[in-house]
Amino acid sequence: MARAHGHPDDHQAPRPGDSPAERRAARQHAARLRRAEEHRQRRESGAAQPIEDFTCSCPPRCEELDDWSGRPVHAEDCPCSCDVG
Template sequence: MTFDLAGALRRIRRLADLSQRELARACGISQSAIARAERNASDLPTGALVRAAAQAGLTVALVDGEGQEVAPMSSQAVRDRADRRFPAHLDTRYSDQGWWHDDHHYGRARPWYTFDRDRRLRDAVRRRVGTPEDHQLPQPGDSPEERAAERAAVRRRRRDEDRERRCLAGESRRLPEFFECHCLSGCDDLEDWSGRPVHAEGCPCSCDVG
């Protein structure tokens, strides 16, 4: 489907009851620019076309092959640390889900978001989970530190649930009601959900000892 600029401009002028000169004045361009576009002798800047359509109460939009309007990408999507938009054709993700970086980036703070530079990696992910319609939107708790804390909380909750299951099954003693766990943060990283107690070296807590 090709866009008939000349016909569109004439439709706009007919709906808005405007001459070429009047439409040009409303759009901030010359009358000759309108005349050339209506002869298919030249194009119009997109901004001028948008302003022209507005004179007739119309909007310029993208439509697919079935005539359905396609929304533009969100201006509220995540951005990099310099407040720049990520490449539109690539997919964003949290940096703790895999952060590409060259050697000189190792000393830098981890960004909140990143993307796949390699289209082959991007396509492999898309085959597995599908193609997102847009870049992700920022959410509360998106910082690497907050996400790490949330993962640790999930691990602790699962460990507590597993401990309760083993207590009910008679595989482990029940802890006192007001027992406070003093496991090291490294214990969370070692948890493998095999059902056996896992503690980091030097952990003073006996919460999993049966």
């Protein structure tokens, strides 16, 4: 039946969590968990220094632009540009 609609037989049907926004959120969540675990390991080994309290004032657009794959990405109008680390 899929062939009749122009899809190959092995075409994956849409599933919950497949939208680009949901995949992006899942990648960001996984990256946060990895960073937290890496920080925990550094802290326990004595390699990490305590972090001062920090409040980020980035607008929501920064979160939309950043895919968490490298250095932080900020919107042009970001007052914070909190590239700490």
